[in-house]
Amino acid sequence: MLSNDKLIKINEVAKILNVSIQTLRRWDESGQLKSIRINPNGYRYYNLSDIQLIAKDIFYLAKEWASQSIAVEPDNNFFCIDSPTFQIKLNHLEKDLQTITKLKKDFSLISSIVGEIGNNSFDHNIGSWPDIRGIFFAYDLNKGQIVLADRGQGILTTLQRVIPNLINDKDALLIAFTEKISGRAPENRGNGLKYVKKVLMDIKKEIPLKLYFQSGNSFLIMNDKTKNLKIEQTKTYVRGCLALINF
């Protein structure tokens, strides 16, 4: 399980659960969702792990797991310790996607980009995982969300093996998605994230897909309307990779 004794304020809870602060105050008074008061008349606080369980926000869980300083294995439901485990879970995802009418034609594109992102984590960190070996992999088909994360070395460190003068996450992310270069040169690699970009931006699909991808302090968002990739920076640092696919 995630170890979260972290307390968060009511406005953060409102954002996570997508309800108003007034609703949360009402829930507090009725006992439906009790807050924690450090001082009797002070701010309302909530235990982050409780809120996450209520929200079942798999992206939030993955981001928290990938960015926290303490390394712990995620909940078994979300954890693939090795590539065969990931393959089995991907088989389940593919079968589930096939049951969704609107994905009748596009399901294979989704499962193939999930496969590429997940396998990238294993291929680039084999024998070099900094702490937790394996990936966080979860999906919520009702919300149309698929999440993958790892606590691996990240894009920058991986690419620095072949481009030693690369110095920031922003440039590394752009190169990973746009140039054919392998972090395991001279092996012939380096198609994975270019393929993901192609599926997101170029391939004609019946339903639009959206990708959030972060490594280090940089992230990008792409969909079928994206013309040029824009890499942005965030304060939440993820050493490895964090990906959210929406459909």
Next chain:
Amino acid sequence: MIIELKKFGNILISRQLGKEALAAINYQLPKENTEKIIIDFSEITTFSPSWGDEFLSPLQQKYQNNLLLRNTSNPSVKATIEILEETNQIKFQVE
């Protein structure tokens, strides 16, 4: 000869398994580049460049115009063939 990819599974995604698949059929492959080799994608539900690069790219390099891809209508198969052609500067013969 015809190679039916479904014999390796319906979801072909990892680089490692693509490499193993090629090693497994290596003994059946013709030594000379004289006969047609047909790769049949029927019943493949998910295909990715990692698997494809390990399996298809070496075959294309060796057999070139004698390599023929069949039943490639699955969107992930199509997209993978395109990306392999773009990044490896090759052209597959598609039936």
